[in-house]
Amino acid sequence: MSQLAELQRAFEAAVADPEADWQSLFGRTCRGVVAYANNSLFNRAGALDDAYPVIRQMVGDEFFEALAREYARTTPSTSPDLNRYGGMLGDFLAGFAPVAHLPYLPDMARLEWAGHLAYYAEDRLVYDWSRLASIPPEQMARLRFRFLPDCALLYSPYPVASIWLAHHGGEWPSLDQGAEWVWVQRQQGKVTVEAITPDRAAWLRGLMAGMPLELAIPAALDINPEFPLSAALAALMTAQAIEEIDLL
C-alpha cells in the first residue's frame, strides 16, 4: 500500500477511536481528532433533516436528532454527495426497538425517501401523447411505457399516504383503515403523494416493471373485474409520468 493510503487508513482508524493515543500519527496535534469524529457523525446525521420532515414531526425534534445520530453511527456514507445519504432509514427503523410501538414508521421513511429521490431526480422531457395517435389500435396491447425518474410506487400495510397528507394539511386517517398503495411524483418542482386504488396499483406495477400493456392488465382485473383501463391511461397522461412509449 502507498504511504498516502496507509496514512488515510490510519486517519480513519483514529476517527473511529479518537480517545486512543495517535501521537505517532499527529504528534502534538492529536487532540484535534475528536473534531473530525464529531464532524463525521453530525454531517451525516444532519443530512437526514432534509429528507425526513414527517418522521421528525412524528417523533419530535429531540428524539429525531438522537435517532439520526444513531443511524449515522451505524451507517457509513457511500456517496460524496450528502443528499444521497439516508436511504436505509426505513430498514433501520424496522429494527430500532425504541420505535417498535410505531409500526408504520419504517414505511413512512420509505415514502419520504422516495419523495426525496423524486425531488432530486433528473429533468427529462415528458412524452408527447399526440404521438400515440399514429399507432394502430390493434397494436396498443404491445405498448411499453418508460416512466420518468421522478415517480415511484410503494405499498404499505398502513395508510402512510393518508398520514403523509395529514402532515401536509389533510384530514387525519384512522390508523386501522388498512393498507395503501402510494403514488409519489414530482410535479412542478414539488413532491406529491397520492393513495391509489389496488387495481390501478397492480396495473402500474406491471407497467413500471417493463411489461407491455396487455400483460399488465390481468393483475388489475384479478383485483377488480371492472378495472377502468381508459380512465387509468387518462390519469397516467394527466400526471405526465411517462417519458417514452415503445411498441414491442
Next chain:
Amino acid sequence: MAKRAAWLPVFVVGSVEKSEMNAVRLTNLPSQMGLGLRLPHIRQILAEKPAVAWFETHPENFFGGGANIAALEAVRVEWPLSLHGVGMGLGSAVAPDAGHLEQVASLVERLQPAAVSEHLCWNRVGAHYFNDLLPMPYTDEALALLVERVDAVQSRLRRTILIENVSSYIEFTADIWAEADFLAELARRSGCGILLDVNNFYVNQCNLGRDARQAMDALPVAVVGEIHIAGFETRDDGMLLDTHGTPVCEAVWQLLDYAWQRFGPVPTLLERDTHLPPLADLLAEVAIGEERMARHVATG
C-alpha cells in the same frame, strides 16, 4: 509527474490593472465582494434581487433536476456565479468517483459559471466517505497524486479550476512540506489557481501554530484567483472549529486587508453555512467587506 495540461486557461483579458500580477485571469468573477448562496435564501434573492456583485454555491446541492437547479439557472441569468465543489476529495488515495465529476461537468456546461473551485483535501477510504474536507498529509506522494487529479479535472472541464486551502485540526507527523508551499507547488505543476481562504489560514494559525501571514507570503501573487472569508466557533478547550456559523471576526478582516495588499482586490466571498441568519444580515456583512475593499483600492 503528470504531463502539463494540454488546454489553455479560458479567461484572458485585454487589459488588467495590475498586469504584473494577473497576466491571465483565473476566474471571470468581478473584483468585488460576493456572497455564498444557500438554498433557504434562493427564492428571496430571486424576488428581491439584492445588490450583490456575484454568488457562489456548492454544485452538490444542484445535482439532478427539479426546483433547485431551475432556481439556480434563474440566479445565473442575473449574476456571475461560481461553483465551489465540496465532494471531489481530490487527494483520496483511492480513485475518485467518476460519476461525481460527470455531474459537476454537466452543471458547468449548463451554467457556464465564472469560476469553478474545489478543496485541497481528501474524503474517502475504500467505499466509505467522510463527507468532510480532510487535511492532506503534505508529502511528495500526495503532491504528485494531486497534480494528476487536478489535471484530470481541468482536462474534463476544459478550464482552470481554483484549489482552496482547508482548515485543519491536526497535522501529520509525515508532513515534509509546509501547507502553503505545498499548495503553491500544486498550482505551479498543475496550472490550477488558488482560492485563498483567509479564515482557514487563521484557524490553522490558532490551532496548529502556523503563521497566516507567512502562509500568504508563500503563495505567488499571480495564482490567487479568489479569496474566502467566514466565521468560526471556539470549542471549550480553545480549539477553533471552522463552522462558517458566525460573523467574520476582526482578526480575519485584518488578515483580509493583508491579503488584498498582497494579491490585489481579487473577488472575495463571504461564506455562511450554519446558524444561517436572515439574508439582510449577510448583505450587511457583505457591505462591510465592500467598504473595506473600496478603502483598500483607494489607498492601494
